[in-house]
Each structure stands twice: as structure tokens, then as C-alpha cells.
Amino acid sequence: MTTRRHALRDDQWERIQDLLPGSKGWVGVTAQDNRRFVEAVLYRYRAGIPWRDLPERFGHYRKVHTRFRRWAKTGVWERLFRALANDADNEYQMIDSTIVRAHQHSAGAKGGDANAQCIGRSKGGLSTKIHATCDALGNPTGLHLTPGQACDLDGADVLLADIPTDTVLADKGYDADKRVIEPLEAQGKTAVIPPKRNRKTPREYDRDLYKARHLIENFFAKLKQYRAIATRYDKLAETFLSAIYMAACVIWLI
Structure with missing residues (x-):
């Protein structure tokens, strides 16, 4: 079993290796690395x-970054996350959001529209808001990004639209009749919201059931152990969200 820092255990790797491009059974060349x-x-x-500071054992950083961007564009990380979340x-389920600061290097993506890249400006400076849902065990089931100044309900509009549970837990920030309570009740679901x-x-x-909502706070705490997620350095929302999917997959594998 590997003992390298931040590496996957052998049992974790075995769970996902066949779901990745280049594995046996995939069309094309088999990826050995x-x-x-x-x-x-x-x-x-x-x-x-920074990517350029990756240890030499991983190969040239440009190749690693290029491949990561390619997997992000083709939705590999999201598909892997969805496959693991099928066991929710x-x-x-519960919903919440958290704000992460966006480093100055994350600004300036081509096109010049920071909001399009889910970077907003508030009292604390540049930021991005991560919206998430978790299951009854605290494992992530849905993820969405908005600019940092966005309302929590903007994430709820997306993540609660087709949530596969009969009961939803959330804090009082989601106590909104037209956007949360009534849509859930129309689907026959129960809203456990103060x-x-x-x-x-x-x-x-x-x-009593509402007390279980701390599980989603635990998820955000685990997610922010990834320092390049706790502070956003990626210019593109697609790249940053893919990194969050990747970290969420590891949380599923713990």
C-alpha cells in the first residue's frame, strides 16, 4: 500500500480506476500512468x-495541467463524482453553501466577465460561493458554483430542482416560500427548515432531525482541507468546479 503524502490508498484507487479514460475497456490507448x-x-x-511546483516524480507540470483541463472540459471529474454519488x-438530504476567497491570480480570464466565471466582489474582496447538497451520511451529492455575492437561493434553484429524497434539511436562509418551501411541498417532500x-x-x-444538518458543515470542512479550493486560484469556473468534484470523490472514498 502506498504511503506517499496526499496519495490514494490502493483500495481507493481500485474503486475508481475502471471509471477513468484510458482504462481497460475504453476506446483508444490504455493509459499506464x-x-x-x-x-x-x-x-x-x-x-x-502552483502547477509548476509539482514534484518531478509526477512528470512535467505542463502535461499534467493540460490533461487536467482536458478532463475538465470533457466532464470526466463530474461523471466520476456522479458514479460514486449513486450510492447516496x-x-x-441537506443543502448549504460556503464562500471561498478568490486569489487575484484567478481574475482576468479571457472574455473579461468575472461573473461568468463565478467570481464576484463583496466586502471581503473577490470570492466564489460553493453550493452543495449532502446525503444522510454527509457525503456530497450535488455541487454548484455562483459568484460570492450571490444569494443561497440561487444554488437552491439548481440543486433542489430534482433532489432524490423526501426530506430536505437547510438553515433559515432557505426559508423562502416561492423558491424552496412551495416547490418542495408540490413534489410531496418535507422541508426541515427553521x-x-x-x-x-x-x-x-x-x-431533532434538523440537528443532522451539521453533516454538511463537516463536508465543507473536509473540502477546505484542499488549500487550492479553500482559496481559489483557477481562472475558469469549469476548472475550479472540476477540482471540487475531484476532492468530493476522494471524500466519498474515505
Whole structure:
């Protein structure tokens, strides 16, 4: 079993190796270095280093970065995440978001539209908001990016549209009748969401079940152990989201 820092265990690699391009059974040339490549990308995001500072054992950093971008464009990381998330425990799910600071190097993508790359400007400077859903065991099931100043409900519009559970847990920031409560009830789902103070008629909710919402906070804590995710350095939203999918896959494999 490997003992390298930030590397995958052998049992973790065995679970995903056949789902990656270049594996046996895929059309085209079989990739002999898939594991080394995946571990190179993990190392970069976990350590938060520039691509050019990758250790020599991973090969030339330009080749690693180019291949990562190619997999991001073709949706490899998202498909891997979806495959692992098929094993979700859907007794209930929860939704929340977290903000990460965007480094100055992440700005300036071609086209000049920072919002299109999910980079916004708020009191804290440049930032990106990561929206996520988790299952009843705290494993991620859905991910979405918006600019940092976006409302939590912008993520809910996407992630709750087809959520495969009968019960959804969320904090009071999601207590919105037209965008959250009513759509869930129309689908026959239960919203376990504390009412806002300004509600004239407070809604009832399962307080005991609501305590399980800490699991999604635990997920964000694990995600931010990846230093290049806790601080965004990627210019393109597609690249950054792919890195988050990759880290979420590792969380599934723990």
C-alpha cells in the first residue's frame, strides 16, 4: 500500500480506476500512468501550490495541467463524482453553501466577465460561493458554483430542482416560500427548515432531525482541507468546479 503524502490508498484507487479514460475497456490507448496523474492533481490542490511546483516524480507540470483541463472540459471529474454519488443514502438530504476567497491570480480570464466565471466582489474582496447538497451520511451529492455575492437561493434553484429524497434539511436562509418551501411541498417532500423571525406565522419543523444538518458543515470542512479550493486560484469556473468534484470523490472514498 502506498504511503506517499496526499496519495490514494490502493483500495481507493481500485474503486475508481475502471471509471477513468484510458482504462481497460475504453476506446483508444490504455493509459499506464492514470494513477500517477490523478495523484499529481490531488497533490496540487491539497498542497495549494502552483502547477509548476509539482514534484518531478509526477512528470512535467505542463502535461499534467493540460490533461487536467482536458478532463475538465470533457466532464470526466463530474461523471466520476456522479458514479460514486449513486450510492447516496437518500433517507434525507441537506443543502448549504460556503464562500471561498478568490486569489487575484484567478481574475482576468479571457472574455473579461468575472461573473461568468463565478467570481464576484463583496466586502471581503473577490470570492466564489460553493453550493452543495449532502446525503444522510454527509457525503456530497450535488455541487454548484455562483459568484460570492450571490444569494443561497440561487444554488437552491439548481440543486433542489430534482433532489432524490423526501426530506430536505437547510438553515433559515432557505426559508423562502416561492423558491424552496412551495416547490418542495408540490413534489410531496418535507422541508426541515427553521422559520425566519419575520414570519407572521412560524412553520413547524422537526428540531431533532434538523440537528443532522451539521453533516454538511463537516463536508465543507473536509473540502477546505484542499488549500487550492479553500482559496481559489483557477481562472475558469469549469476548472475550479472540476477540482471540487475531484476532492468530493476522494471524500466519498474515505
